[in-house]
Amino acid sequence: MKKIFAATLGILTAIGGFVDIGDLVTNALVGSRYGLSLAWATLGGIVGICLYAEMSGRVAAVTGRGTFDLVRERLGPRFGLANLIASFLVTILTFTAEIGGIALSIELVTSVNYLLWVPLVGLAVWLIIWRVKFSLLEDVFGLLGLTLIVYAVALWQLNPGWGDLLHQIAVPHKPHEEGLLPYFYYAIALFGAAMTPYEVFFFSSGGVEERWTKKDISTSRVNVFIGFPLGGLLSLCIAAVAALVLLPRNIQVDTLGGVSLPVAVAAGKIGLAVVILGFVAATFGAALETGLSCGYAVSQYFGWQWGKFVKPRNAARFHVVVLLSVVVAVGGVLTTIDPITITEYSVVFSAVALPLTYFPILVISNDPDYMGDKVNGRISNTLATLFLGVILVAATAAIPLMLLTKAGQ
Amino acid sequence: MVCAACVGPAPTTASYRGKAGHTAEDALSELETARLAVETAERGNMLHTSLEVLLSEAEDAYSSIQATFDSIQPPDSPEADRIRDRLDKILSAGSDGLAQLRIAARRGDAAEANSTSAGLGAVSQSLRDFSDDPRA
Secondary structure (H helix, E strand, O other), X not given: OHHHHXXXXXXXXXXXXXXXXXXXXXXXXXXXXXXXXXXXXHHHHXXXXXXXXXXXXXXXXXXXXXXXXXXXXXXXXXXXXXXXXHHHHHHHHHHHHHHHHHHXXXXXXXXXXXXXXXXXXXXXXXXXXXXXXXHHHHHHHHHHHHHHHHHHHHHHHOOOOHHHHHHHHXXXXXXXXXXXXXXXXXXXXXXXXXXXXXHHHHHHHHHHHOOOOHHHHHHHHHHHHHHHHHHHHHHHHHHHXXXXXXXXXXXXXXXXXXXXXXXXXXXXXXXXXXXXXXXXXXXXXXXXXXXXXXXXXXXXXXXXXXXXXXXXXXXXXXXXXXXXXXXHHHHHHHOOOXXXXXXXXXXXXXXXXXXXXXXXXXXXXXXXXXXXXXXXXXXXXXXXXXXXXXXXXXXXXXXXXXXXXXXXX | OHHHHOOOOOOOHHHHHHHHHHHHHHHXXXXXXXXXXXXXXXXXXXXXXXXXXXXXXXXXXXXXXXXXXXXXXXOOOHHHHHHHHHHHHHHHHHHHHHHHHHHHHHHXXXXXXXXXXXXXXXXXXXXXXXXXXXXX
């Protein structure tokens, strides 16, 4: 019974924790412009993150060590450093976007300018990371993030032509009035939003925090293969309601209020209140994850004591990195650069950094010296290698497409 | 990031026409966001604070779009001048309407907000027509 409860909780928190500011903004933006014609990119991203999260969870369960520690040891300090720099920069950009997202969500219910909330949000994030138990923060924000299921309710309330929606998903096409380059630019953005690097190394570091062993591999797989796809389904619901409500009125999403508007149209004030709660939970949960991930990345690479499974004074350097990351992220939002713009760039830069994050996981999960009899199977290897090819293409094309399309214009 | 965000000049009438078309699309998006928010509030489906934020953000974004277009140096051609005059008039009408919407929403004057929103429907249609064919 206890095991079933733990598995259910794991799945629910995986669903609730899957969606962050990148998923919210990118899916609403793309839905309002392309309908569901780019759903293939989200679905591809979900398959990719499931494959690599399963691997990284298995690596954590078997070795009991963090990703960056293993990468440095297995692939050498130079490659490890390149991996660290790319992952850290993208993660701190995402962290900045999440902090801005929390403040924007609070602005929607207070109408007090988001910039005034940013320092308080930063303080709250740091205090929670410092004081609250890992399992508690993961469960509370993961479960609260489930309120975003209101997007599925809104979709049902809108009573769409289900056949038409399924057709848009099953038969990808580019709307004739849209250019080919922006179409692929947004495909990469959706791919990057679904496969954000921090999600994988937070998942594996979380496994170490929770002291996973080989016995926990099955639980980790259940979380990944059920929780993540259901979380991805929420992303598709966000795109679908935007397509149904905003696309016919030529509205392109460029604010968090715009992301919430279709829910208000379909599900009224209560729906709107629930979705804003979901925004706060999703962005706060992701801010905690990205903030911790900044600390995990640096500490694991340099071999410092890290994690919340030890008292803060025993992992002082880890907590200093987290604190400095909070300061940088808060400062980044206070520059007054629009957090939605930061989000849009963060998902594209995520796509650029993907190979450096995912390639080492594939190497280590194939190494019997680390994994013993738990190395990748043939199917897992074939799929992961194919995906690595897709990731490489996306990473190579991301920056040129960003420049050529002026960031999707 | 900077390269992607900057506004370049429009050396030819065709490129100016393209930029004007994009401006109309972006302005239409902001105008329709504000109108949809007001319509949703009219049905009792919108939190007052969220309505205020949505209207204020739409107005700010609209102003920025208008200012960006105004900052583009048009090429020396009669067609470019016609495009500029035509779009300027539509954008100004939209800007006035958005300000009225914001004021009415903050005063809680639903009747004024609804009538202004309905009036902005014509501006939206003009922007739609313009983005379809800036030369018309």
